[in-house]
Amino acid sequence: MSDNGNLLAAAAASLGEAERDHSELLTSVVTVARALFGAAAASVFLLDEQSDELVFEAVSGAGEDHLVGERFPASRGIAGWVLGAQEPLVISDLTDNPVFARDLAETTGYVPRSMMAAPLLRREEIVGVMEVLDPTPNPVSPLGAVQLLALFAGQAAIALAVIRRNRTTFQLLVRERGEPSELTQMARLLDELGDDQRAAGVDLLDTLHRLLSRTT
Amino acid sequence: MSSGQASLTWNALDLSPVELAVQCDWPGPVTREWAWGGSSGRGIRVCVVDSGIEGDHPDVGPVQGSYAVSAAADGELAVVPVAAGDACGHGTACAGVIRSLAPECELYSVRVLGERYTSTGDMFITGLRWAVAQGFDVVNLSLSTTRQKFAQALHAVADDAYFAGTVVVAAAHNTPVESFPWRFASVVSVGSHSVRDPGLVLYNPSPPVEFFAYGTEVDVPWPGGRRTRITGNSFAAPHVAGYCALAKGKHPGLTPFQLKNLLYLTSDNVKGTA
Numbered sequence: 001m002s003d004n005g006n007l008l009a010a011a012a013a014s015l016g017e018a019e020r021d022h023s024e025l026l027t028s029v030v031t032v033a034r035a036l037f038g039a040a041a042a043s044v045f046l047l048d049e050q051s052d053e054l055v056f057e058a059v060s061g062a063g064e065d066h067l068v069g070e071r072f073p074a075s076r077g078i079a080g081w082v083l084g085a086q087e088p089l090v091i092s093d094l095t096d097n098p099v100f101a102r103d104l105a106e107t108t109g110y111v112p113r114s115m116m117a118a119p120l121l122r123r124e125e126i127v128g129v130m131e132v133l134d135p136t137p138n139p140v141s142p143l144g145a146v147q148l149l150a151l152f153a154g155q156a157a158i159a160l161a162v163i164r165r166n167r168t169t170f171q172l173l174v175r176e177r178g179e180p181s182e183l184t185q186m187a188r189l190l191d192e193l194g195d196d197q198r199a200a201g202v203d204l205l206d207t208l209h210r211l212l213s214r215t216t
Numbered sequence: 217m218s219s220g221q222a223s224l225t226w227n228a229l230d231l232s233p234v235e236l237a238v239q240c241d242w243p244g245p246v247t248r249e250w251a252w253g254g255s256s257g258r259g260i261r262v263c264v265v266d267s268g269i270e271g272d273h274p275d276v277g278p279v280q281g282s283y284a285v286s287a288a289a290d291g292e293l294a295v296v297p298v299a300a301g302d303a304c305g306h307g308t309a310c311a312g313v314i315r316s317l318a319p320e321c322e323l324y325s326v327r328v329l330g331e332r333y334t335s336t337g338d339m340f341i342t343g344l345r346w347a348v349a350q351g352f353d354v355v356n357l358s359l360s361t362t363r364q365k366f367a368q369a370l371h372a373v374a375d376d377a378y379f380a381g382t383v384v385v386a387a388a389h390n391t392p393v394e395s396f397p398w399r400f401a402s403v404v405s406v407g408s409h410s411v412r413d414p415g416l417v418l419y420n421p422s423p424p425v426e427f428f429a430y431g432t433e434v435d436v437p438w439p440g441g442r443r444t445r446i447t448g449n450s451f452a453a454p455h456v457a458g459y460c461a462l463a464k465g466k467h468p469g470l471t472p473f474q475l476k477n478l479l480y481l482t483s484d485n486v487k488g489t490a
Contacts, residue, residue, distance in 0.1 A: 143431070150390070
């Protein structure tokens with residue numbers, strides 16, 4: 001394999017490894033949150049803006065063996081509300097709650113009686129939602145629970161933002177079906193050129209880079 | 217009430233203290249009894265900029281006007297009259313808190329949080345700007361945006377309200393993030409305390425959140441004629457908005473500056489020696 005090919009393969013492998021590490025970190029966050037809140041489950045959703053869906057990225061407790069990767073409409077349920085309002089929500093009784101999407105909860109195999117949810121905000125951007133199902137009521141104040149949830153949400157948001165960025169970068173390097181992307185193919189073509197032509201190609205890419213940097 | 221646009225005054229070179237005289241009938245120690253005792257908020261127009269209000273809820277209605285921010289065919293946002301309703305309950309809960317404190321105030325709703333719960337900063341600003349332009353006495357805003365690019369426009373609207381005599385009561389974000397407009401000094405910003413007492417209002421000597429009110433497990437009206445218990449700064453803000461409506465009902469000329477001072481002087485943790 002050429003130098004550029006090796007570099008790209010190494011970069012892709014590194015991105016994959018970073019994603020696995022951050023997925024483990026997310027799982028760790030929801031596991032600790034679930035334990036601390038004495039909850040039936042805790043989960044993190046990634047917002048997929050293209051499909052307008054929330055995707056289970058990490059689950060601890062009820063549903064942890066089958067929910068990761070499952071998708072739900074981003075506009076429904078408590079998670080959808082939190083996504084829109086960008087505010088956390090604590091609901092101690094979900095019975096007859098008009099926002100709660102009971103039908104969606106039933107498809108997960110677990111229907112909670114109470115729930116806390118917080119937006120995952122990274123800088124100015126919302127990247128997902130964190131939910132805690134059936135937490136043990138906070139003996140001091142639900143406000144304390146919100147504060148604690150916000151701390152977990154802050155951690156989860158960082159990990160989720162890194163995962164999302166890694167995936168975008170990975171897709172630039174390698175197509176989803178495993179074929180080289182345009183970027184990778186260009187790198188390979190450059191690699192195969194003679195010195196003069198490669199230098200001209202690199203100049204052209206530099207010019208393109210400067211042009212795109214000015215327009216974005 | 218001052219009118220910022222009608223008579224701009226940049227200095228007092230041509231004005232004597234006599235010409236600038238302002239009648240102040242505030243008593244030495246300002247009490248809640250003096251501030252809003254006996255008031256029901258009658259005649260005060262309160263606007264809830266939120267997800268809408270369920271107008272026929274027995275613990276909320278009547279709602280004098282329901283509006284929503286809507287995009288025209290050309291994409292231009294406008295505020296249009298709509299049927300009263302609330303898809304998610306947030307606005308109804310806020311309105312219910314205000315109604316519980318100021319039973320005779322007039323309630324208006326501007327929906328900026330849509331049926332799919334999504335809202336853009338542009339919708340948010342359009343709704344708030346419209347509410348300020350209508351000259352409502354009190355605007356309750358239990359929402360905020362984290363987008364910095366909307367901060368300047370929101371700041372301008374908040375200042376317009378302040379000088380036009382509309383008090384904007386804004387809930388602080390529930391998590392420690394930067395969001396707007398509660399961060400601005402021209403609004404009355406509110407967070408929650410942990411005491412389950414709707415009468416307890418605390419002044420925060422370490423702003424930017426200036427006041428704390430009841431926002432823990434608040435018993436609120438909920439769509440479908442129901443009630444629920446809910447926690448958050450969103451439900452603390454309408455308590456302060458309710459007290460603002462009561463005070464303006466009793467003292468109609470109060471400016472936002474005076475109203476904030478009144479809230480400070482009547483806060484439970486503010487004690488004097490005089």
